[in-house]
Amino acid sequence: MPDSAPSETVSLQGNHACALGALAAGCRFFAGYPITPSSEIAERMSVELPRVDGVFIQMEDEIASMGAILGASMGGMKAMTATSGPGFSLKQENLGYAAGAEIPCVIANVMRGGPSTGLPTRPAQADVMQARWGTHGDHPIVVITPDSVPEIYMQTIRAFNLSEQLRVPVVMLYDEALGHLIEQVRVSDGGDIEIANRKWAADPGPEFSPYAAGEDLIPEMVRPGDGFRTHTTGLTHAENGFPTQDPDVVEQYMHRILDKLEIHKGLIESYETIDTNDADYLVVAFGITARAARRAIKQAHEQGIRVGMFRPITLWPFPVEAFESIIDGKRGVLVAEMNAGQLITEIERYRPAECRIEGLNRIDGETITPRQILNRIQELADRE
Amino acid sequence: MAESMPSRAPRRTDKTPPAPAIQVAEKPVNVLVVGVGGQGVIMVSKVLATLCQRQGYQVKQSEVHGMAKRGGSVFSHVRFGETVYSPTIPLGEADVLVALEWAEGLRWLSYLKPETGIFIADTQQIVPPFACRNRQHGAGSGYARETVADVIAQVANCYAINAGQIAQELGNSKAGNTMLLGMMSTTLDFPADDWREAIRMFAPPKAIDINMQAFERGRDWVETHDPADLDPNQGGDQPAPIVEVMHEAEFELPVINRAWCKRCDICVKFCPERCLSLDEEQIAVLHAPEKCTLCRICERLCPDFAIDLKYKH
């Protein structure tokens, strides 16, 4: 039985770091369903949650797990679930409910190869688009892609903070390789990390509207039992919480749930840049691929190629302004990802006319190597 | 109605044993236990039968459970003696008639021995649905009208007591039957501890304490009530109060919310008095309020929450 050790540096598997990060963030409810390669998150939660008077439950399926965490979250608990591609697909409908009814929740998707059952034990980064557009309809969602075990830990805490503050589902998206990677993590005792909580409604007056929001576009959350007795629905609703089809009200609602991420993008967006200022070329990579890219860039520098790296940590919403300022003046961009080309479609939207964009894709269940990236950087430079 | 209305009942003075304790002779002793399903008629007769068997008598017990469900008429014949042939008690041959419900007791009065029969009755009244002969507003019920005083005049010995209520004060109205057993125990010459043991065998485990208390209350009541103490004006001559069947006075007539009515017609179809109808807009109206018995069927069956019977208080 692994022991959580407060405020010390321990060796942790990526999936365990995700579980401990969630606990540090205040998560006290986990519902899940076994699926490779994410099961270690559920297993660790089943050990840890009872010790802190939390609730762990293994549900009958992926859909029920997603439903249960939303139920717990509506009851006032910070809640999460974890899964991989096929299970993530099953969770999508309820994920849409979380987006529409604005129920905070965190979902870890440890990516494996696909489609279908695919390569359960092999890494991939092919859920970039599923994470963004998996559920139906226009919806807000935040997707975070860490690239190391310590970052999984810290970003899981941040995922909860964002979800609770913005009332939006947050997806922790990383691949099997990171999930099973063991690295040193400084586990917090709680003193040195920032925890954000949801805004609770306090005054159940007669005029109270559960979905009325101020300038921050985020309505206060109602805790059952506090005297509000409000209605929560997945139907498009007015500020009073009840369903409506009035086009004006519908439009106002849609704009609010979409715009709330836009106006809080300063809080949401995060990215890492390496040597981008005086670079001619740019590598865009995230997750495990970014680690290979780091080494490749170093080697390219040794060869005199001026190349930098842009690593989105918040994958969705994509940090557009930061990226646009970095891509400006670049002669070529290499987008390295373990899929047939998903993030590259987003990058192309922001391509300056004179800039070349190329993809480095790997879809064989293996990670992209530094050598592959270096070769492509060299090719990019040689073409000039 | 508190404990009242005793009668020319068999008396017990300080030193004498309880009233003309029935002697088991060559002829068997006949005890008839009657009541309403759910009251514990069978329990009473089982206690008695077991007790008699343990005293060494032959016992025959014949019971009719009447309606299997709660509310039907139930009776049980218990006959015991040196030798018993027939399991049933002929008319006019019962030594003791134990009635757990007043009207059920009246129904079986003719089975009591005219000269010596002992009538032990709970005056509590359970009014059967068919006693509501007329559903009209304020109409009287078809329940038996005989008062306790009327019955005293008809039988040799009468103990009438609101055992159900007293048992309720003890904590469980169902122990009323045991209280009657306590009263009956004074009329049969068996040791009191044997009675207690038999009751323990049949009372529900959780209710043994209450049943034992009820048994003692029954015995004490017989011992402490002397015919001389009886004030004929206190209860004995009063008609037994009829338990309210209808609640006519407590509700106002149905009010129909026209805005919520969806014209489904279900209230009109189910009104037993046909006092609702649909108007020209197909909305329900109470066209014959004088016929309404305030039964609330329309209110409960309205799928649209459009009918209300307001509680007056």
Added chain:
Amino acid sequence: MSEADKQFNIHDYLREYLFPHFLCPGCGHGIALRALLWAIDELDIDKDRLAFVSGIGCSGRLGAYIDANTFHVTHGRPLAFATGLKLARPDLEVIVITGDGDCLAIGGNHLIHACRRNLNITCMMLNNEVYGMTGGQVSPTTSDDRFTTTTPYGNHEPVFDACALAEAAGAGLVGREITLQTPSLKDVLKQGLAHPGFSFIEVMSDCTEVFGRKNDLGSSAEMVLTQKASVRPDFLENAVDQPFRPHQIKTGILASNDRPEYAESYRNHIDAMKRDHGHA
């Protein structure tokens, strides 16, 4: 009639500003909702502590009309949401309102596992034999030969006996009643609410406008009378089957057990773990 019954005022429990409700004329769901609120009133449960979780369909919309904490969730999943809600908030009285399609078809898996876990939730399933809201398609409880918009030649699929399913899966209490017997329905629901484990109550509702019309079943009054005729009284339990009443249904409390309640046994296990491992 108890004092509570006399004073029960349905309007204390309704969001009146949403009325008249959206249900079709004669829909049995309204009668069932009244019986449920009546049972709640008799148990004197604080409205702030009441949490209704409902799915999609006609049944799913009922929650919105109740003045309580109401959650209208995704199709078939109210039991999953309710499981999370109840585990997170044991202080809430969690009640699921669902329908035959929501509960037995798309949500069937959640039902059997909710029964198996025996978490203290009351599930009221309104069975009207049809998907009413989507226009009257066949459901897992549609009777033999009935016409629906997806069984234009009559239904040939076997009917799901929801109560038998719930009982077999281990539900703490299983009951069924028709809407016409409103006081009995209230009593069955009341026992379900009071039961410490998972209670499954099937309410035989009627869909007059869609199902009834398609099958010439008459007005809602006629439909509920037909239902009443198919109820098998207790005393016929062991009697010879009556071959001319093919839809005979048993009503009342059909099964109950005292298996450990899920949350309680969870806590007991955790307490034992803490003692054994010396965790405070």
